[in-house]
Amino acid sequence: MKCVFGIAFIIWGNLPGNALQLGVFMQQAINPTCHESDGCLNRGYAVAWGVGVLTLCAFLNVATREYVIELNNVFAVLKLGFVAVITLVGIGYGAVHGDGCRRITWDPIDQRDASNLGDIALALFFAMYPYTGYEQPFYVLSEVSDAQTRFAPATYSAMLVVMILFPLANLSYLCMVPYTGNAGLPENMALAVIERLSGISPTTPSGDRNPAAVRAVSALLAIFIFGNLMAQTYTASRVKAEIAKEGILPFSITLSKRYETLFSRVGRLFTSTPRPPLSDVDGSREHAPFPATVLHWTFEIILILAFGLTMDPRDAYGGLTYMYTYVIFGVFGFLTAAGLLYEKLGLEPNRDRRWPELSRGRPWLDPVPAVVATICLGFLLFAAFARPSPGKGAGWPWWVGPTVGLGSVFLGALWWGGMRFFRWYGSWKLVIDRIPIVRIRQGVPVQVGEVVKHTTVAVVRQ
Numbered sequence: 001m002k003c004v005f006g007i008a009f010i011i012w013g014n015l016p017g018n019a020l021q022l023g024v025f026m027q028q029a030i031n032p033t034c035h036e037s038d039g040c041l042n043r044g045y046a047v048a049w050g051v052g053v054l055t056l057c058a059f060l061n062v063a064t065r066e067y068v069i070e071l072n073n074v075f076a077v078l079k080l081g082f083v084a085v086i087t088l089v090g091i092g093y094g095a096v097h098g099d100g101c102r103r104i105t106w107d108p109i110d111q112r113d114a115s116n117l118g119d120i121a122l123a124l125f126f127a128m129y130p131y132t133g134y135e136q137p138f139y140v141l142s143e144v145s146d147a148q149t150r151f152a153p154a155t156y157s158a159m160l161v162v163m164i165l166f167p168l169a170n171l172s173y174l175c176m177v178p179y180t181g182n183a184g185l186p187e188n189m190a191l192a193v194i195e196r197l198s199g200i201s202p203t204t205p206s207g208d209r210n211p212a213a214v215r216a217v218s219a220l221l222a223i224f225i226f227g228n229l230m231a232q233t234y235t236a237s238r239v240k241a242e243i244a245k246e247g248i249l250p251f252s253i254t255l256s257k258r259y260e261t262l263f264s265r266v267g268r269l270f271t272s273t274p275r276p277p278l279s280d281v282d283g284s285r286e287h288a289p290f291p292a293t294v295l296h297w298t299f300e301i302i303l304i305l306a307f308g309l310t311m312d313p314r315d316a317y318g319g320l321t322y323m324y325t326y327v328i329f330g331v332f333g334f335l336t337a338a339g340l341l342y343e344k345l346g347l348e349p350n351r352d353r354r355w356p357e358l359s360r361g362r363p364w365l366d367p368v369p370a371v372v373a374t375i376c377l378g379f380l381l382f383a384a385f386a387r388p389s390p391g392k393g394a395g396w397p398w399w400v401g402p403t404v405g406l407g408s409v410f411l412g413a414l415w416w417g418g419m420r421f422f423r424w425y426g427s428w429k430l431v432i433d434r435i436p437i438v439r440i441r442q443g444v445p446v447q448v449g450e451v452v453k454h455t456t457v458a459v460v461r462q
Contacts, residue, residue: 003419004412005332006243011408012327013236014296016050016304017320018225023049024313025222032214035187047308051301053226057233058297064263065143065286068234075227080161082220083169090172090193101175118388118398121380122322129325130166133228134159136235142447143238191217233296241292245452247430248419253454255295258287311396319396326405330381337373344370381406424461431455 023046028034034041060068094100137155141147173189176196186192194213244255264285307316344367363369384402423429437449 001335002243002246003248003416004335004409006246006248007412007415008327008331008408009236010240010243010249010295011299012324012405013239014300014303015229015232015320015324016054016300016307017317017324018228019050019054019300020046020304020308020313020320021317022053022222022225022229023047024317025218025225029215029218029222032211032218041313043309043313046313047304050304050308053229054233054297054300054304057226057229058237058293060230061233061237061293062259062261062288062290064261065288067263068230072227072231072234075224075230079224079227080165082224083165086190086193087165087168087172089197090176091168093197094172094175094178100178101171103178104171104174116386116389117383118386119392121383121386122388122392122398124380125322125325125330125384128329129321131162132325132329133231134162136231139235139239139242142449146441147446148444188217188221190221233293237289237293237296240295241289244292245432245434247432247454248415253452255291256452257289257291259290261286261288315396319401322401323405326381326384326401327408330377330384331405331409334374334377334381337370337377341367341370341374427459427461428456429459431457 024041026049027041027045060071091101134155137144137151141151144151173193177186177189177192191214194217195210198210198213241256241258243249244252246252249255264287268285303320307320310316311319381402384405385399388398431454433453433455435451435453436447437451438445439448440446
């Protein structure tokens with residue numbers, strides 16, 4: 001499982017599709033008469049913007065830890081504030097102008113597609129994409145101050161907010177730009193809302209659209225994407241450092257190392273105080289996973305160049321987004337839920353796992369949530385192989401996404417088999433020692449770091 005998760009996450013645990021979309025929005029902000037459906041979008045410019053912003057995020061990740069966290073918090077507040085404002089404005093506008101909220105229909109564009117399993121599976125994966133990322137804080141618990149008291153309330157609050165706010169935001173869009181069941185929706189719903197507020201109908205020709213609204217919305221969405229990329233870079237680089245600690249990668253020790261951040265090094269030149277100006281949770285000089293950040297950045301650049309230079313930006317964004325959701329949310333979610341169900345049901349009676357004693361709390365209706373998640377995610381993984389209606393897809397043939405997604409899992413299994421073979425053939429094994437560094441805070445032991453040692457030991461083949 002270390003190899004299955006590690007190899008797939010190294011490949012797909014990034015957001016090059018979002019970076020490519022940022023390039024599209026920046027082109028629209030510069031030239032508001034150019035739209036995604038037009039041929040005026042320059043593929044090379046979109047890729048250049050994406051590469052540039054990914055490089056900037058990687059640099060900030062190794063330059064400072066503290067300021068990146070604060071900047072991520074600012075972006076998160078601004079984004080939720082924007083969604084909340086759009087929600088209130090949309091519902092209010094729809095209620096005042098023609099009671100648009102009551103004129104929403106839920107009928108599909110084509111009744112023949114209503115029961116198409118491929119369309120439903122594809123729509124569900126894209127609908128799940130905005131909810132991905134909730135698992136990222138779990139990856140960096142070692143860097144959360146007072147995690148035992150702060151983390152659970154913050155997680156529940158965040159999930160509750162998005163479960164309420166995101167559906168209401170979609171409802172507000174439809175209140176302002178009603179869907180009649182016989183026509184498609186605008187490409188950019190946020191832009192359609194702003195244009196409707198400015199008195200321009202979203203159905204007018206592109207040349208009649210409000211240039212100021214296009215510039216403002218495109219720039220705002222690009223800023224929010226930048227915030228998403230920063231948060232992903234912060235967490236994913238640290239996950240890849242942890243993967244390297246497991247000894248499944250070449251140069252594992254090098255890739256798992258952390259180095260003092262650039263801002264901390266510069267700060268030491270201008271202060272003589274015993275406490276460093278920038279510090280980790282344990283008060284020491286702040287560090288960042290520089291080699292793992294380079295690894296993360298490398299795969300992002302490979303993907304954005306491979307897809308961005310060979311496909312239309314819209315198709316590349318759709319394909320990369322679908323692949324990320326299928327692997328990170330679908331495959332990993334299914335394996336996690338199935339593994340949790342395996343533990344809860346005690347399917348190995350001869351092994352005393354003592355799950356009820358080790359778990360401090362049990363969810364409502366336990367283990368029903370694990371059963372439901374396992375069945376639903378498992379069904380979706382294979383429903384994705386159903387052919388969608390013509391003209392609908394994720395940027396490439398429908399079978400490519402799930403095939404490559406499951407293929408990355410088998411690649412991890414193949415990696416594990418090859419690693420075991422070479423160690424057997426070379427008559428050696430790798431012994432991994434992880435020595436925790438623990439501090440007592442308010443009477444509670446907290447792990448603030450660890451020392452990792454990899455030792456090659458010779459073995460005698462039988």
